[in-house]
Amino acid sequence: MDWDKLRIFHAVADAGSLTHAGDVLHLSQSAVSRQVRALEESLNATLFHRHARGLILTEQGELLFDATRAMTKRLDAAAARIRDSEEEVFGQLRVTTTIGLGTLWLAPRLPKLYEQYPDLNIELMLEERVLDLPMREADVAIRMKEPSQADLIRKRLMAVRMQLFASKEYLERNGMPASIEDIGEHRLVCQNTNAPQVGASSNLVGHLMTYDVKSTLMVNNYFGVLQAVANHLGIGVLPNYLSQDFPNLVRVLPDVQSVEVPVYLAYPEELRHSKRIAAFRDFVQEEIIAYRKQMRDQ
Template identity: 70%
Template sequence: MDWDKLRIFHAVADAGSLTHAGDTLHLSQSAVSRQIRALEESLGTTLFHRHARGLILTEQGELLFEATASMNRKLDTTAARIRDSEEHVFGNLRVTTTTGFGTLWLVPRLAKLYARYPDLKIDLMLEERVLDLPMREADVAIRMKEPNQQDLIRRRLLNIRMRLYATPAYLEEFGTPTTVEEMASRRLICQSPSTPQVTAGAALSQLILEQQPSSILMVNNYFGVLQGVLSNVGVGVLPDYLTVDFPNLVWVLPELDSAEVPVFLAYPEELRQSRRVAAFRDFVLEEIQSHRKLISESDNVAAQ
């Protein structure tokens, strides 16, 4: 199929007019019309309904327009990758991670990344479902377990633990529990153990639920759990990375520290040379290094 004719067809379909397409392509209306007729003849079908007010795609024309639009997007992406440089990182980057990590850790730090690369466009997909990186459902993933898909470059970022946290105000009113059994008289805020979440979080929640607390608030993500804790609703099951950004939270029952949860960053092998991926990866690694130092200091203070 003639690429030049497809390019002209796409411009006409996008503009809905031979004249406007010709202006965009710097071609005469007659030249554009000849190319469209030639394309229709080669395909053996009509691509446009011709009306006095303009051109409307036929069903066959809509199918072809979907294909040319997809081609255009891929060409634009490829061109952007070619133009990428260390001095000017720009273009679209699709990042996926869990709702909790994305809302509570990553998003609050993105202002620094945009300050460094103001032309970067991030499409952040927050969900528990593991997207298929080799099939390019996303460019970069940050997950709470090591990815098992093939042809991925992966980097372990840190280990987190699930813990019980409350505000000083809540503990002053209801008292600080000193044993897990005392959680029966405190309000627990957690995700249901049956909802998608890290195993360590589900196990810790289940342990407290076995104490049969008289009052419970269940939320389907850690952002909601955090808001409940900050609003003095109860004692919440939360990841320990929150202590850096919310230093006033009190770690309740430190002996119930959960098993470690590994956090991995991964991206497809084919994106190894992508400047956008490298910029995002390096930024996250810098923030993680700073985070590790701060959370270590926080743990030391809590242990004293």
């Protein structure tokens, strides 16, 4: 169907008058009438009952008006999302990152962002799978490696290392290991090396397991590892950014850690001017700066 004819039909149905619809559309009454008749002919249906007091939709007209009303609402919503590129920060923002970083670092900081932008609606998509940003599976990503997809704007945020942590109570009961050789006498809490994760973590766990570790607890994400460590189950392999937000964790064997894992923020080139993206990007960068400062002061 011709969109111009549908647009004119919608205006007529909404106004209930050819004249009023013409005023809204800046068209003559005769031009509006011709377009409506042409649409009726193309559909082989009568869309309006015409009488002296105006126009009333027929049953077929009601069906078409429901459809054009839904289309108009979706177009208005799309226009609102486009406007936010130039005006206010509002609407939906789909953020993807890993379960660990999203649950343990990003989510606890989001209240500050909502305080600044209460009309923002964030959808956190937490999974290890890399979503396709150019195909708009998400709007913005925080990834534990440099994105390889084309047409992305990317910014390195920080570097993370996997380190060993335990609770004070666990160490009081079981003692602090003096060297890496002692790790075999403790329960190791970590992600399974076959689980989706950054290679640096898997490599560190593989290395630790060569020291004849007698007891392990394997979990498929860092949130589970943290909960086990916080409940005194053993020495856990966890990202170092947790030391800021969980002061009850005690660093174990400071010389034992993974290589650096770069953390990048990325979003599609087409969203370069989006106010929602800019607000989220600036917020994350400010939190990273605060995190780095606090880590230096510790």
